[in-house]
Amino acid sequence: MSDAQKKEKSFQSGHKIIGKPLARHDAWDKVFGKTVYADDYFLPGMLYGKVLRSEYAAANILSIDTSEAEKLPGVKAVMTAKDVPNNETITRFGQTHSVGGFEGLYRILAYKKVRFRGEAVALVAAETEVIAQKALKLIKVDYKPLLGVFNPIEAKKPGAYKVGESESNVICSYKVRKDDVEKGFALSDVIVENTYRVPAQDHAYIEPESGVAWIDDDGVITIRVSTQVIEHFREVAEVLGLPHNRVRVIGTMIGGGFGGKEDITVESYLALLTWKTKRPVKLTYTREESILAHGKRHPYFMKYRTGATNDGKLMALEAELISDAGGYVYLSPWVLLYSTVGATGPYDIPYVKVDSYTVLTNNTFSSAMRGFGVPQVCFAYESQMDELALRLNLSPLEVRKKNYLKKGKAMATGRVLDRYVAFPETAEKALAALGEQSKPKSPAEKIGRGIASGMTSYGRMVFLHDTSRSYVGLDMDGSVTVRCGVQDLGGGQSSSLAQIAAEVLGVPMKDIKVYIADTALTPLAGTTTATRQLYMSGNATLKAAKEIKKNLLNKAADILEVKPESLDLQDKKVVVKEAPDQTIPLTDVIATCASDGIPLYNVAQFNAPFRELIDFKTGQGQVFPDFTFGTHAAEISVDVETGKVKVLKLVACLDVGKAINPLSVEGQLEGGTIQGLGYALMEDVVLKKGVTLTPSLSEYLIPTSLDVVDIDKVMLESGDGLGPFGAKGVGEPSVTSIAPAVVNAVCDALGIRIFDLPLTPEKIVKALKKS
Amino acid sequence: MEKTKKKKRKTFTRRDFLKGFGGGALSAAVVPQLLAHDIDSLRTKKGNIPLFSKKQISLTVNEKKFSLVVEPAETLLHVLREKLNLTGTKTMCARGECGGCTVLLDGNPVYSCLYLAVRADGKKITTIEGLATKEKLHPVQQAFIEKDGYQCGFCTPGFIISSVALLNKNNNPTLEETKNALSGNLCRCGNYSRIHEAVAAASKNMRRA
Numbered sequence: 001m002s003d004a005q006k007k008e009k010s011f012q013s014g015h016k017i018i019g020k021p022l023a024r025h026d027a028w029d030k031v032f033g034k035t036v037y038a039d040d041y042f043l044p045g046m047l048y049g050k051v052l053r054s055e056y057a058a059a060n061i062l063s064i065d066t067s068e069a070e071k072l073p074g075v076k077a078v079m080t081a082k083d084v085p086n087n088e089t090i091t092r093f094g095q096t097h098s099v100g101g102f103e104g105l106y107r108i109l110a111y112k113k114v115r116f117r118g119e120a121v122a123l124v125a126a127e128t129e130v131i132a133q134k135a136l137k138l139i140k141v142d143y144k145p146l147l148g149v150f151n152p153i154e155a156k157k158p159g160a161y162k163v164g165e166s167e168s169n170v171i172c173s174y175k176v177r178k179d180d181v182e183k184g185f186a187l188s189d190v191i192v193e194n195t196y197r198v199p200a201q202d203h204a205y206i207e208p209e210s211g212v213a214w215i216d217d218d219g220v221i222t223i224r225v226s227t228q229v230i231e232h233f234r235e236v237a238e239v240l241g242l243p244h245n246r247v248r249v250i251g252t253m254i255g256g257g258f259g260g261k262e263d264i265t266v267e268s269y270l271a272l273l274t275w276k277t278k279r280p281v282k283l284t285y286t287r288e289e290s291i292l293a294h295g296k297r298h299p300y301f302m303k304y305r306t307g308a309t310n311d312g313k314l315m316a317l318e319a320e321l322i323s324d325a326g327g328y329v330y331l332s333p334w335v336l337l338y339s340t341v342g343a344t345g346p347y348d349i350p351y352v353k354v355d356s357y358t359v360l361t362n363n364t365f366s367s368a369m370r371g372f373g374v375p376q377v378c379f380a381y382e383s384q385m386d387e388l389a390l391r392l393n394l395s396p397l398e399v400r401k402k403n404y405l406k407k408g409k410a411m412a413t414g415r416v417l418d419r420y421v422a423f424p425e426t427a428e429k430a431l432a433a434l435g436e437q438s439k440p441k442s443p444a445e446k447i448g449r450g451i452a453s454g455m456t457s458y459g460r461m462v463f464l465h466d467t468s469r470s471y472v473g474l475d476m477d478g479s480v481t482v483r484c485g486v487q488d489l490g491g492g493q494s495s496s497l498a499q500i501a502a503e504v505l506g507v508p509m510k511d512i513k514v515y516i517a518d519t520a521l522t523p524l525a526g527t528t529t530a531t532r533q534l535y536m537s538g539n540a541t542l543k544a545a546k547e548i549k550k551n552l553l554n555k556a557a558d559i560l561e562v563k564p565e566s567l568d569l570q571d572k573k574v575v576v577k578e579a580p581d582q583t584i585p586l587t588d589v590i591a592t593c594a595s596d597g598i599p600l601y602n603v604a605q606f607n608a609p610f611r612e613l614i615d616f617k618t619g620q621g622q623v624f625p626d627f628t629f630g631t632h633a634a635e636i637s638v639d640v641e642t643g644k645v646k647v648l649k650l651v652a653c654l655d656v657g658k659a660i661n662p663l664s665v666e667g668q669l670e671g672g673t674i675q676g677l678g679y680a681l682m683e684d685v686v687l688k689k690g691v692t693l694t695p696s697l698s699e700y701l702i703p704t705s706l707d708v709v710d711i712d713k714v715m716l717e718s719g720d721g722l723g724p725f726g727a728k729g730v731g732e733p734s735v736t737s738i739a740p741a742v743v744n745a746v747c748d749a750l751g752i753r754i755f756d757l758p759l760t761p762e763k764i765v766k767a768l769k770k771s
Numbered sequence: 772m773e774k775t776k777k778k779k780r781k782t783f784t785r786r787d788f789l790k791g792f793g794g795g796a797l798s799a800a801v802v803p804q805l806l807a808h809d810i811d812s813l814r815t816k817k818g819n820i821p822l823f824s825k826k827q828i829s830l831t832v833n834e835k836k837f838s839l840v841v842e843p844a845e846t847l848l849h850v851l852r853e854k855l856n857l858t859g860t861k862t863m864c865a866r867g868e869c870g871g872c873t874v875l876l877d878g879n880p881v882y883s884c885l886y887l888a889v890r891a892d893g894k895k896i897t898t899i900e901g902l903a904t905k906e907k908l909h910p911v912q913q914a915f916i917e918k919d920g921y922q923c924g925f926c927t928p929g930f931i932i933s934s935v936a937l938l939n940k941n942n943n944p945t946l947e948e949t950k951n952a953l954s955g956n957l958c959r960c961g962n963y964s965r966i967h968e969a970v971a972a973a974s975k976n977m978r979r980a
Contacts, residue, residue: 023916030924031912033859033899037925040858206863206871206959207925255861255925256959287864490923490960663919667962671922674961697868697957705950705963 016570017503018725021663024495025509026253026488038210038226038252039284046212047076049266049273049283050132052122052139053292054114057327057362057690058148058161061112061141064122069138074131077276078139079123081111084272085241104171104329105164108239108268114143115163116327116364117690118292125273125281148362150690152324153301155361163327163360171325172333174340176354176619178412184316184351188307191316192387196304196380197756200324200685201297201678203369204702207255208290213270214280216248220520221271224250228261228487229527233519235264236271247271251487251517258489258675259368260294262529263330288695295330295367296685298323298358300339302380306387312394312402314349317412321356321377326365332358334461335366338373341623344412345381346423346455347403352412354619362690368529370675371735374456379757382452382740386747396451396744397431400424404453414620420720422629422655427453430633430653433712437635438648444641447648448749453631454736457624458531458729459722462611468536469523472501472544473601474552476594478572478586480507482514485525486537491731492664493533497541499660500724504545505552506569506586523603531628531729534660536606538724544604551598556589626722628733630654632673632741638749640768643761645681645746647707652738653714657721657728665730669713672734678703680739681758828892832857833901841888848872848883850891851898859899859928863957870956873929873936874898880936882955899928902935910980911935911973920969922960929956934970942978944970 029035066078081087087108110121122139126132149161155169163169185191211225223236230249237247254261266283273281285293300323307316321339325332336358343354389399404423410416431451440447460466471483482501488494498512515522525537549569556574557564560582568575573583593600614621635649652669659665682701686693694700721728739757746764747753752771754763829838832855841850848865851857851874860883863871867885874883875897902909911934914920921927930953937944937952944952949970958966 021919023919026924027916027919027921030921030927031899031908031915031931032903033857033928035924036858037861039862040852042856204959205923205925206869206957207861207923208863254923255863256923258959284862287866287868490921490925492922667919667922667960667965670964671961674963675959696866697864698866702957702959703961703963704957705953705967708961708963710964710967 015503017499017509018660019658019662022499022509022661024492024664025498025512025514026495035253037207037255038212038224041212041224043212043214043280046280046282047125047127047273047277048129048132049269049281050124050136051120051269051289052124052136053289054110054117054119054121056114056143056145057117058146059114059143060146061110061114061121062144063142065140066122068140069124069135072131072135072138074127075124075135076127076279077123077125077273078135079109079272079276080121081107081109083276084108084239086239087111089235089239106328106330116362117692118364119327120269123269123273125277148690150361150363150687152322152359152361155359156322156357163362169360171329171358171360172336173355173357174337174616174619176340176343176352176412178352179350181316181318181351181353185307187309188315189310190388190391191305191307192384192391193305194384194387194755196302196383198300198376198379199757200299200364200366201369201683202291202685202700203256203258203260203294204697204700205256205258205260208285208287209261209265209294210284211266211270212280212282213274215274215278220246220248221275222248222250223267223270224252225267225270226252226254226261227265227267228254228257228489228529230485230487230517230519231524231527232264232267236267239268240271240275248520254487254489256490257528258370259372259529262368262527263295265294287697291695291700292364292692295326295365297369298325298332298335298366298373298376300376302377304380304384306384308388308392310392312392312399314347314403316351317344317349318353319343321354323358324363324366325358325360326363327360328365330365330367332366335368335373337461337623338457339377340619341413342374342455343377343381345378346405346453346629348405348409349412363687364685364692370672371456371732372530374454374736375676375679375739378452378454378736379740379743382737383743383753383755386450386744387753397427400427400453413614413623415622419626420655420718422716422718423453425716426629426631426653426655427451429714429716430631430651433651433653433714434633434635434649438637440637444639445637446640446749447635447637448745448747449633449635450741450744450748451631451633452737452740452744454733455627455629456733456736457627458733459535459608459625460530460532461623462609462625463613465610466526466532466536466608467605468525468540469603469605470497470525470537470540470544471523471601471603472541472548474505474548474590476587476590478507478590479511479513480505482512482541483522484514484537484541485517485519485522486533487517487528489528491668492661493528496534496538496660496664500538500541501545504542504549507572531731531733534727535723535729536608538660538727540604540606542724543606544602547602547604548600551593551600552589555593555596555598556584559584559589559592626728628654628656628728628730630733630737632738634741634745636742636745636749638746638764640750643764643768645759645764647677647709647742649712650677650709651712651714652734653716654730654733655716655718655728656730657723658717658719658726659715660725660727662715665715666713668730669715669734670711672731673711673738674703674708676735676738677708677742679757680742682760684758826889828889830891831895833897843889845888846884847874847886847888847891850888851883857898857900861925861928863925870933871926871929873932873956875932875936878936878939880933899931902931909935910976911938911969914969914973914976918965918969918972920962920966922962926956926958930958930966934973937970938974938977943974
């Protein structure tokens with residue numbers, strides 16, 4: 001949509017601030033370099049923390065001798081598992097509602113057995129970073145290396161090396177059953193069967209994990225940290241054996257998270273070191289440490305069998321998914337559930353069987369990453385769709401159009417889609433936006449095109465009973481304060497709240513001040529994960545602002561002796577809708593409310609739809625509040641001599657519901673698409689026997705400005721989302737379907753398919769030689 | 772000046788260099804790094820080169836003069852962040868892979884994480900904090916705001932500095948020239964297109980001004 005069209009649309013809706021491409025309120029600090037990120041914070045007397053990490057992926061710890069390190073001048077604390085009050089905890093999910101079942105052991109510091117290379121073994125705090133680093137080298141750990149297991153298929157077998165303490169390495173498994181899948185294959189004319197593999201992907205956020213902790217005047221352990229989940233404060237308190245309200249977490253502006261700062265990072269280490277030394281402590285990971293220490297996007301093996309009739313109607317889908325959870329459980333069970341429910345994609349298939357497993361290995365652990373298990377399966381089912389199209393002699397768009405889910409239709413899990421489903425609309429528009437096909441510039445160059453569609457949830461799983469709170473208050477001069485415990489990842493999370501409050505209360509953006517991410521001072525808003533903040537905290541803020549607006553209009557109606565419904569708030573005035581020149585200054589109404597004791601503030605809570613757990617025997621039930629639907633289209637060229645893929649055109653077409661700030665939404669579409677492009681073509685965390693061979697940004701490659709093209713962002717606004725003003729979430733949906741679109745384009749160009757990501761030149765040349 | 776430097780270098784031998792440290796053990800990594808720099812500036816009056824002693828340097832940072840004592844192995848990045856409290860310059864990889872620590876050194880963009888502070892002695896440095904004047908933003912900063920050239924903002928200072936360096940040399944770059952000039956900076960939010968747009972907008976404004 002052009003800027004002019006956007007303006008037109010916004011005008012029609014009557015919104016003054018919502019829907020406008022505004023510079024975010026944090027823009028100025030960011031371009032001045034003034035934003036104080038976690039590592040930019042210094043306190044007097046601050047110590048520097050360091051973490052000693054396991055050199056082995058699988059080993060027993062026979063003994064740890066810290067005496068030499070403790071003797072080093074300038075060292076103030078050396079801690080191992082025995083010094084941690086509660087060293088064993090269980091992975092929780094940043095919120096209060098417990099559903100049980102999948103809680104996994106998590107150790108603050110390794111005890112007796114290490115499960116992956118890079119696992120934290122000991123902590124040091126010292127006067128300088130250099131001393132802390134020296135102290136690490138003086139800690140003597142006596143390891144007895146163990147065999148280990150590094151492939152989830154091997155680890156799943158009975159009798160495999162046991163990664164943890166339990167009998168089986170299989171953390172959990174799920175099923176989806178819809179009728180008898182063999183019946184579906186009997187009804188199919190064409191069956192396509194393939195195995196797909198995807199590697200671990202690193203978030204590679206450019207700000208490594210970091211934080212500073214101190215003990216405040218009242219003895220509260222305060223941690224200022226780069227995190228997507230300030231509500232880990234409870235877990236930290238439990239590690240120290242303190243009441244929850246004796247630990248405070250302040251979230252900083254985050255230098256990228258993408259799910260990697262959803263799990264706890266430096267918080268417990270900082271709390272322990274500051275608790276032991278009674279001094280402020282800073283801990284910032286190095287890049288290498290960051291890559292070793294945080295969870296990755298899960299590698300998967302995916303066996304797919306898809307059947308269709310001759311006219312292209314899907315009849316049956318059978319899938320087996322095996323994900324590599326790495327050394328600890330973390331969020332693997334939930335990621336797997338997303339993959340399982342998402343395994344059939346946005347298609348209406350009568351006979352379905354899905355079996356999925358997540359398995360412990362001695363690799364770096366896997367956990368949340370933007371898309372949360374959905375990009376993996378999308379790569380598989382969208383590759384299958386193109387293979388079917390080829391077999392059936394249909395175009396990729398035709399075969400999809402015959403099978404897309406529609407409003408009113410049920411997914412394989414029985415969930416009926418009760419809102420607008422943007423298919424085939426997104427696919428048609430994405431393909432059309434590619435325009436005319438480019439011509440090859442040399443005989444070695446082949447041009448290809450591909451599309452892929454996806455559906456990605458926004459909001460957390462409905463059985464987690466998700467909630468968010470927000471405070472909105474008016475001051476005497478008409479300025480507005482929003483307090484909300486959202487963490488700002490850079491997606492404009494806090495700025496959107498400012499826009500919502502400004503819209504409802506009829507004040508300009510410059511009069512809004514937003515305070516975010518402080519467990520002591522801002523109402524808790526849950527995690528900035530699962531594409532949920534605009535949906536959840538946007539709704540909470542909208543609700544709070546509307547309550548204040550109601551109070552103001554009621555009072556103004558008394559003064560003007562009209563009905564409140566005939567009034568509105570605009571430009572810091574109360575206006576009579578039918579007679580816009582009849583106004584009262586907002587400050588006058590505020591003064592009257594204040595004097596009459598009418599509240600000028602509100603704390604609102606928004607509850608997502610609550611459901612109970614699904615039936616795990618059949619996978620039937622509702623898991624997600626709603627979905628964002630979208631299609632990516634790609635045009636690429638491949639040099640058949642070198643195997644190099646060059647991206648020529650990329651289109652991201654999503655139904656965003658309503659763009660609160662079109663600039664921020666475009667940013668998400670673009671960013672997600674480029675991360676997915678990296679997943680398709682270059683990103684690969686390579687491990688050999690648990691040792692990371694790509695521990696830096698010159699080995700683990702991510703897209704640079706030379707790898708990207710201008711992405712055509714086609715935003716549809718159905719207004720049918722669950723978020724404020726009909727918005728949907730876009731943070732994660734933007735990444736889902738780009739990798740298969742690029743892969744399908746490469747296959748279109750070469751006439752051969754590659755079944756594992758990433759499509760490196762080497763892999764392409766090998767595949768070409770083989771064919 | 773250039774002549775004498777060359778002459779001095781000719782007389783320099785590896786043996787002299789090692790003698791400077793009393794023949795002590797020397798990390799293999801330090802030698803080539805130091806050799807690449809202006810070693811003579813490290814000589815004491817006696818002609819020795821003390822590796823592990825501190826050195827007094829003076830820097831002009833954002834048009835302010837600073838006199839500092841630094842460790843020989845201390846990077847310019849460390850000095851800027853830890854000693855001058857200029858935290859707009861970021862540490863992202865600390866090994867020259869990402870461009871988050873880019874500053875202008877006598878007008879040229881350098882990775883301050885790989886640039887030893889002693890080597891910057893007497894040089895003029897501009898960081899993100901030094902671009903705007905009291906009255907107005909630098910045109911590149913203005914363009915980054917208008918084009919939403921940032922998301923999380925962590926790479927933004929490095930990108931802005933690299934963009935300024937480009938535009939100072941070439942006030943009307945093509946898209947390809949912009950991409951090349953910024954290829955040493957990583958943005959994981961994937962905001963490249965908007966950054967390129969911001970550079971184009973700034974270039975237009977700078978030419979008009």
